[in-house]
Structures are given as structure tokens and as C-alpha cells.
Amino acid sequence: MKIRIQFIIDSEDRSSTEDIACLEREELTAETLGLTLQETKAITSEIQKKMIDHQITDFVSHNRFCSCCGTILSIKGYHPLVYRTLFGKICLKSPRLFTCKCQSQGPSSFSPLAHILTERLSPELSYLETKWASLMSYGMTVKLLEEVLPLETYSSSVFYNLQKISTRLEEELQEEKPMFIEGCQREWNQLSRPDTPITVSLDGGYVHAREGKNCKAGWFEVIVGKSMQEGHESKRFGYVTNYETKPKRKLYEMLQNQGLQMNQDITFITDGGDTVRDLPLYLSPRSEHVLDWFHVTMRITVLKQMAKGVMGKGYSDFENNLDRAKWFLWHGNTFQALDILESLSFDLDAFSEDKEHKKHKLCRVVSEFYEYINLNSSFIPNYSERYHHGEAVSSALAESTVNEIISRRMTKKQQMRWTQKGAHLLLQVRTKTLNNEIRHSFRRWYPKMDKNCDCSLPLAA
Incomplete structure (x- = not known):
């Protein structure tokens, strides 16, 4: 049995059909049932190349006219443009067009394709690299990507992409403030009925430090926290103590994502250390601060x-x-x-x-x-009274958060040395991933990223 896979393009002015692959199957066995991984890689890679080629041709043909007078623009030359996608690296032939004579100002030539593709990495590949690298080492991320997708990448590329995404997340944070309580008691009384109380546990951990070529620079402290609310998904945050400049803002943003209102009860449980004792102050008028009994x-x-x-x-x-x-x-x-x-x-x-x-x-x-x-x-409250009323007295939750956010990725099995900047930027992406928020950030940056996510196909006539 032979199976032919074809690529059909239907546009307004023309229709074309191209062969993608021809598969042969003889005796049915467990190994020959359906597509193999290698066949899938080859098919998707070829479809990607042909699809991009037609998209680029169509884009250039529609943008080769002057926007003012409609004159067709002359081509000055071509230059290669490398674009990395989920299904392989594509080398595009990007034309450079002369600017129309009716436009006296501006450059003499321009590249419409380079103007659209400002980044050389597709959003989907950037998303996968960022998410997987936040959960496992950069080397394991590369091996996994190359195992399941028809692409070739490097640990350094994954590292720099994660740092770029994390820096972008950090730049979205608003300015730091000593107090985040807004309004007065009369305004708080007019708010809708608050949701269930929030419990926030804060704790610190330590990571092996590296400074330049010195791989034995001691340790530095990392603060992590976890917000728990009955009936809601937990939220996490983390930062390097000596690197972060907006710690209260970061904690406040986490509580905002949890749906915090000014008339809502919230309990902060900390270890009483100098770095976290003042962190939760002035975030909510109905907050309670408890020293961790553990x-x-x-x-x-x-x-x-x-x-x-x-x-x-x-x-x-x-x-x-x-x-x-x-x-x-x-x-x-x-x-x-x-x-x-x-x-x-x-x-x-x-x-x-x-x-x-x-x-x-x-x-x-x-x-x-x-x-x-x-x-x-x-x-220090009456722990006995809180315990018998079912209220939290220990930050065992935060201890597990230290293990979840720091230990599994940055210490224990991952015997690595970190710079403060590298560890801090990784923490921002890792907490976003664990909070199931990293996809939402990419959707906000690239609104059309999931526009065609509906994979349902019409039935053949």
C-alpha cells in the first residue's frame, strides 16, 4: 500500500498541488501502524517549508506597491533572513525594495519582510523553549526538543531566549511602593463580599553562587512564596534577595492575580528572618502576620x-x-x-x-x-488557639515551595553554580510556568498566536 501526502494551496488567483511525501506500508505490525516519529518530522518539516515559501511570496507580492501612488517598487537586491520555527530553521530570501520617488523623506530602500519579522524566533518555539527550560536544565531542554521536533538548537540559544523573555516580564512590573493599601474604610465597606481568606507562606532558600570564573563564590539567598486560597489555584513568586529591586510589588502582583480585595482576610506566615519580616507589611488592611511555628x-x-x-x-x-x-x-x-x-x-x-x-x-x-x-x-499569636480552630500555624507549605521552585531546578540533582542575575531571571519564568501563566503572557504579546488553534477540519465533499 502506498500513501501519498499532498500540499494544496487555494488562493484567490490560483491553485497549486505539490507532493510532500509517499509512504509505503506492507504487512501490518505494531511498528508499521500509523506514522513513525521520523516520518512525522520529515512531513511536518516539508509542510513548514512549503507553507512559509507560499506565505512569503504572497506577502511580498502584496507589499511591492507604493502606499501613496500605487507604483510598483523596484527590487534593489536580496539578503538571507534566517528564521527558526518549531519545525526547522528556514532561510528566507528577503527582497530589499527601493523607496518610491514620491516619498522624498526616509531611507532610500527598505525590507518589508524584515519589518514584519523583527524577531528571528517564532513565538511558538520561544514559548516551548522558555517553558521547558524553566522546568529542566538547558541541556535536557535541547535534547527533548530535538527528540520530538525536526529542529536543531543549542543550549546557549535556549539560555538567551529565556533571559530575554524573563527580562520582558520584569519590565512589565510597575514601580515599587512602600504601601499598597488604597482607599478608606468607607470604600472598603462598599466592596462586594470577599472571597475565601488567603494564606501566604514566605520562606528563603540558598543557591550555589558563581562570580565570573569563580565557581566557588559561596551562596546567595532566594525568597519564595506561595499563596493558597480554598477553591482557587495556588500562585507562587520568587526572587534573589540582593538582586530584586521591587520585592513588595512582586508579592502584590501575585496577590492581585489571586483576586485580593481590600476587605479580604489574608494571613502571612514567615520564618521571621530579616529579609521577609517587613515584606508583607502595608499590602492589605485586613492582613495578619504570624511567625512560623515550624x-x-x-x-x-x-x-x-x-x-x-x-x-x-x-x-x-x-x-x-x-x-x-x-x-x-x-x-x-x-x-x-x-x-x-x-x-x-x-x-x-x-x-x-x-x-x-x-x-x-x-x-x-x-x-x-x-x-x-x-x-x-x-x-507570635496563640498557636494552640489557632490550631484548634483549623487555622494555619506553620509554613510547611513554604518549605515545599522552596523544594518546588528552587531545589528541583537549581540545587539537589542540578549541581549548578548560578549568578544572581541568571538565577533571578530563571525564577521569574519558572514561577510563571508553575502558575500556568506563561502561556497568557505570550498570548498578550502575540495576539494571533492562538487564533488558529481550532484544529477541526471540514469533511471532504
Whole structure:
């Protein structure tokens, strides 16, 4: 059995038919049923070439006339124009036309095709490269694209395309403001009934740094957050601490995409670090700020483990005092908890100057924990009461977000070193992809991108 695939062009003035491929099938087996991947690549690549060739010919023929007097324009010459698509790289023959004599101003010649194709990468290929590179390494993205599509690309091309798209997303952000609360109580009362409350968890992670040729430049901090709302899709955001210039704007935009209203309840759960403590302030008049209980109890656990090896016979009393402080913190009594921590710090103060003593480090950690609780005392609620009412007390959600946004792509299996700029730009595209928003951005930039997405074909007569 022979199967012929033809390419038919129907236009206003002419109709043409060209052969694309001829497939042969003999005995039916699992391997010969339908099209193979290689056959699909060859067919789609050939269709793409012929389709683009006819489109370019039709475009040039309709744009070879002067827009003022209608005179046909002379061709000065041709120059090659390389355009990369989903189905291969196409080398176009772009004509350069002389400007009509009736137009005295402007250049003497122009290229209509170069004016239309300002970018040398098709939007669909740019979208796929950006989306896949945000989910896996640049090398794996190249291998996957070349495996399923009839094209040839390079890791550097994918990298620069992702940076260009991310920079474009960053340029769309409006200016940073210290306060995003607008209106007054009377205006907020007139708003429609708000949706379910929003819970936002904020946390930080660390990424291996690279500075120039120095591949061992330590670490830098990345802040990530996740917004949860019952009945709605989660939203994420992230940025590099020392690189981002609009952190509050970025968080506010995420909440706006979640549908935040000024009369809506919202809870921010943070780890109490310096980089995130002030971030959610002045974003909503009905916001509540809670110190993450996980980070509190984690520090207490570390203190117990340190004391077990250095306190000796006094470990039992030390552990009991820590448990009492933990109980007071769980019930929101920061005054009593700080009093116990201050007493423990005072007992260990004698070893603060002797760096050789094994209790010196424990003394320092107890003092740091005291300062941590003291600085975040206004964000410590009655955790017990919140827990029994089904309200969030821990940012375990944010811990999973750190793993989802940072670890899976930038650390763990991906043993890579990052510049702050490279990591920051990747985070913007990755969060957009995880939020299912990257396609919407491309549709906004290229309105006709999905215009012909309906693949239903009319039945043959």
C-alpha cells in the first residue's frame, strides 16, 4: 500500500498541488501502524517549508506597491533572513525594495519582510523553549526538543531566549511602593463580599553562587512564596534577595492575580528572618502576620541537641526550661518565654568569652534564639488557639515551595553554580510556568498566536 501526502494551496488567483511525501506500508505490525516519529518530522518539516515559501511570496507580492501612488517598487537586491520555527530553521530570501520617488523623506530602500519579522524566533518555539527550560536544565531542554521536533538548537540559544523573555516580564512590573493599601474604610465597606481568606507562606532558600570564573563564590539567598486560597489555584513568586529591586510589588502582583480585595482576610506566615519580616507589611488592611511555628520549634530542637553533648548533669534542667519556654510560646505568652530564655542565657554567660570552652557555642545560640523571639514577639499569636480552630500555624507549605521552585531546578540533582542575575531571571519564568501563566503572557504579546488553534477540519465533499 502506498500513501501519498499532498500540499494544496487555494488562493484567490490560483491553485497549486505539490507532493510532500509517499509512504509505503506492507504487512501490518505494531511498528508499521500509523506514522513513525521520523516520518512525522520529515512531513511536518516539508509542510513548514512549503507553507512559509507560499506565505512569503504572497506577502511580498502584496507589499511591492507604493502606499501613496500605487507604483510598483523596484527590487534593489536580496539578503538571507534566517528564521527558526518549531519545525526547522528556514532561510528566507528577503527582497530589499527601493523607496518610491514620491516619498522624498526616509531611507532610500527598505525590507518589508524584515519589518514584519523583527524577531528571528517564532513565538511558538520561544514559548516551548522558555517553558521547558524553566522546568529542566538547558541541556535536557535541547535534547527533548530535538527528540520530538525536526529542529536543531543549542543550549546557549535556549539560555538567551529565556533571559530575554524573563527580562520582558520584569519590565512589565510597575514601580515599587512602600504601601499598597488604597482607599478608606468607607470604600472598603462598599466592596462586594470577599472571597475565601488567603494564606501566604514566605520562606528563603540558598543557591550555589558563581562570580565570573569563580565557581566557588559561596551562596546567595532566594525568597519564595506561595499563596493558597480554598477553591482557587495556588500562585507562587520568587526572587534573589540582593538582586530584586521591587520585592513588595512582586508579592502584590501575585496577590492581585489571586483576586485580593481590600476587605479580604489574608494571613502571612514567615520564618521571621530579616529579609521577609517587613515584606508583607502595608499590602492589605485586613492582613495578619504570624511567625512560623515550624521555625520556632526547629530552633528549640537544635538547642536540645547541642545541650545534650555539653551540659552533662545539668542537661535535664536545661531541657525542662526549654520545654517550658516552648509551652509558653505555643500559647502565645512571649513574656514568660523570654524570661526563661534570658535566665538560660544568664546562666551560660560565664562561658561567652571563653571561645575554647564547649559551652561557648551553646551560649551564643541561646542568645541568638532570645533575640529572634524578641524581634518577632509581635508576630507570635496563640498557636494552640489557632490550631484548634483549623487555622494555619506553620509554613510547611513554604518549605515545599522552596523544594518546588528552587531545589528541583537549581540545587539537589542540578549541581549548578548560578549568578544572581541568571538565577533571578530563571525564577521569574519558572514561577510563571508553575502558575500556568506563561502561556497568557505570550498570548498578550502575540495576539494571533492562538487564533488558529481550532484544529477541526471540514469533511471532504
